[in-house]
Amino acid sequence: MKVSDKMTRDVRLASPDDSIQQAARCMAECDTGALPVGRGDRLVGMVTDRDIAVRGIAQGKGLDTRVHEVMTTDVKYCFEDEDLDHVARNMGEQQVRRLPVVNRDKRLVGILSLGDVAMGEGPWPAGDALAGASRPGGAHSQTGGPRA
Numbered sequence: 001m002k003v004s005d006k007m008t009r010d011v012r013l014a015s016p017d018d019s020i021q022q023a024a025r026c027m028a029e030c031d032t033g034a035l036p037v038g039r040g041d042r043l044v045g046m047v048t049d050r051d052i053a054v055r056g057i058a059q060g061k062g063l064d065t066r067v068h069e070v071m072t073t074d075v076k077y078c079f080e081d082e083d084l085d086h087v088a089r090n091m092g093e094q095q096v097r098r099l100p101v102v103n104r105d106k107r108l109v110g111i112l113s114l115g116d117v118a119m120g121e122g123p124w125p126a127g128d129a130l131a132g133a134s135r136p137g138g139a140h141s142q143t144g145g146p147r148a
Contacts, residue, residue: 001083001084001085002080002081002082002083002084003078003079003080003081003082003083003084003087003101003110003112004080004081004101004109004110005084006084006112006116006117006119007080007101007109007110007111007112007116008110008111008112008113008116009109009110011036011100011108011110011111012026012029012030012035013035013036013037013038013108014026014035014036014037014038014047014067014071015037015038015039015067016037016039016044016045016066016067016068016071017066017067017068018066018067019063019064019065019066019067020047020052020056020057020061020063020064020065020066020067020069020070021063021064022067023035023047023052023067024049024052027049033048033049033050034046034047034048034049034098035047035048036075036100036108036111037067037068037071038108042106042107042108043075043077043100043102043106043108044073044075045067045068045071045072045073045075046071046072046075046098046100047067047070047071047072048072051070051071051072052070055069055070056069056070075100076094076096076099077099077100077101077102078090078099078100078101078102078112079101079102079103079104080101080102080103080109080110081104084117087099087112088117091112091114091117097113097114098111098112098113098114099111099112099113
């Protein structure tokens with residue numbers, strides 16, 4: 001099975017120039033905890049509810065703070081034509097719960113979450129991915145500003 005068979009295609013994007021309040025409102029409307037950040041259809045980052053809370057609000061930044069100030073710029077992604085089992089294993093190894101999905105031109109075409117992976121026959125590969133993503137990660141860099 002390919003990533004394109006399970007990914008969510010209807011993905012809302014945040015702009016790097018959006019405020020964190022706009023991003024949070026979009027997350028609430030979409031009932032999600034993360035948004036890809038793009039310029040046009042090019043992926044330039046990811047922003048999560050945790051980024052907004054820890055890198056934004058906890059650091060005393062206001063609601064008008066721009067997404068690019070709190071987002072993660074070192075974005076892991078996968079290709080739509082990759083094998084789903086392989087990508088799920090990588091999600092566990094990299095400890096990520098969501099991956100933007102791009103085509104071979106590196107244009108954003110969807111997002112793959114552990115929930116997407118779990119919708120299918122049996123617990124695999126979702127079990128491996130969840131086990132990996134849930135293990136303690138050691139030193140964290142959420143408060144150190146955007147990761148490059």
